[in-house]
Amino acid sequence: MGNALQTSDEHACPRCGDFLPTEGFTARNRVGMGVGWCKACVAKAARKWNAAHPERVKLNYAAYRQRERAKRSGLGPEREAE
Numbered sequence: 001m002g003n004a005l006q007t008s009d010e011h012a013c014p015r016c017g018d019f020l021p022t023e024g025f026t027a028r029n030r031v032g033m034g035v036g037w038c039k040a041c042v043a044k045a046a047r048k049w050n051a052a053h054p055e056r057v058k059l060n061y062a063a064y065r066q067r068e069r070a071k072r073s074g075l076g077p078e079r080e081a082e
């Protein structure tokens with residue numbers, strides 16, 4: 001859906017070329033990081049990266065789970081075994 005009339009509130013995604021309102025882009029792209037991809041493209045790229053790096057995803061997720069568990073139980077991640 002290309003919209004030829006670009007308002008100041010719309011940006012073109014350099015990946016898919018769609019004109020979208022600022023809300024259509026990820027938050028990071030709003031704070032002067034230059035032109036960023038729209039959310040749909042970011043999500044698509046993330047899925048592709050995840051599919052290409054299943055081991056990294058597993059490790060990242062395990063680390064994330066561990067951090068969250070440590071936070072909830074009030075234990076720091078540095079804590080030695082009791």
Ligand SMILES: [Zn+2]
Nearest residue numbers: 013016038041
């Ligand atoms: Zn896009």
